Amino acid sequence: MEKLTGRLSEQGITVRDGWLVGETTFTNYLRMGSDSPATYSLDGVMSSELNAELIYRGSNIDASPGLHVPVLAQPDLHDDVVRHCYRIEAMDPPTAIAQARQLWGRLLSGVDTPTDDDAANLIANLKFISVRDRLLADIPGLEESMRDLLLGQTKQAPHWQRVDRASDVLLQLYMRTDSADAAPVLTSLGVIQWWEGHGSKAHECFQRALEADPDYRLAQLTDHLVREGVLAEWATNRQAAYQPPHTRGPEIGGIGLA
Structure with missing residues (x-):
């Protein structure tokens, strides 16, 4: 962790914050070196005011971003x-x-x-x-x-x-x-x-x-x-x-x- 932030710093990039995201939780990246870094539930993010604002503005991410094409009987032209x-x-x-x-x-x-x-x-x-x-x-x-x-x-x-x-x-x-x-x-x-x-x-x-x-x-x-x-x-x-x-x-x- 320290090596990564050090290498980024050498390139003029300062890491101010970051998260390691798992299947159900995330952890503050900058606290990973502590004895017992706190983990947070992703469900808490989903129900947060920030997420509600993103959804309102149309910035929510679909679970499956693929193109959905209706399956209907149509003549071949x-x-x-x-x-x-x-x-x-x-x-x-x-x-x-x-x-x-x-x-x-x-x-x-x-x-x-x-x-x-x-x-x-x-x-x-x-x-x-x-x-x-x-x-x-x-x-x-x-x-x-x-x-x-x-x-x-x-x-x-x-x-x-x-x-x-x-x-x-x-x-x-x-x-x-x-x-x-x-x-x-x-x-x-x-x-x-x-x-x-x-x-x-x-x-x-x-x-x-x-x-x-x-x-x-x-x-x-x-x-x-x-x-x-x-x-x-x-x-x-x-x-x-x-x-x-x-x-x-x-x-x-x-x-x-x-």
């Missing part, structure tokens, strides 16, 4: 996706992007489950890189550069209600894809999780995407950011960071008012 892919390939890129944005905007502004044809159409559009990137950049609902939107680094906060709706729609799409069509949808879900600061969920999305397509480049690149501990700037800004819906005030211009 692969044949319809292929049909839409041929149609999109026959268009010039600006027209294809414009039509995809119109569909995406309609789905994001609605509340209903996408029809089978809309779902197949959107899954097909996400398979085209230029269309996919434009649709991802449209999710936050801000007039900013695509680069800043995709990297989550605009000064203005995203419209998080719109982002939540995008997640819902993408989950609906994922439940209707086969493995060949899943990578773009899962990667898009992962990007949203990364924007929100949910690294574990983002990593799981990217890993599932790479299981579907090991060479899917956006999943590879963004998962690398997650594994390196890189956060979207939105997640590091208290005014812009994602908050669960039950903790938000009404949105005005993308800013939640408490």
Whole structure:
């Protein structure tokens, strides 16, 4: 213990406090050298005022942070996706992007489950890189550069209600894809999780995407950011960071008012 604090001190790092956490108790690290260091119950932390404040602010940690996908009977739309892919390939890129944005905007502004044809159409559009990137950049609902939107680094906060709706729609799409069509949808879900600061969920999305397509480049690149501990700037800004819906005030211009 003394060796560790000494080595850290040599590097200019002063250990002011610390805890060794077990399954049911924790112990103050700086008192480990005493004859009988006190241990404290983790249950006491869970019922503390500090923990209640963290939960209120949306900072509680789930027991299982994985991505939960509902198991529902949904039709496989692969044949319809292929049909839409041929149609999109026959268009010039600006027209294809414009039509995809119109569909995406309609789905994001609605509340209903996408029809089978809309779902197949959107899954097909996400398979085209230029269309996919434009649709991802449209999710936050801000007039900013695509680069800043995709990297989550605009000064203005995203419209998080719109982002939540995008997640819902993408989950609906994922439940209707086969493995060949899943990578773009899962990667898009992962990007949203990364924007929100949910690294574990983002990593799981990217890993599932790479299981579907090991060479899917956006999943590879963004998962690398997650594994390196890189956060979207939105997640590091208290005014812009994602908050669960039950903790938000009404949105005005993308800013939640408490």
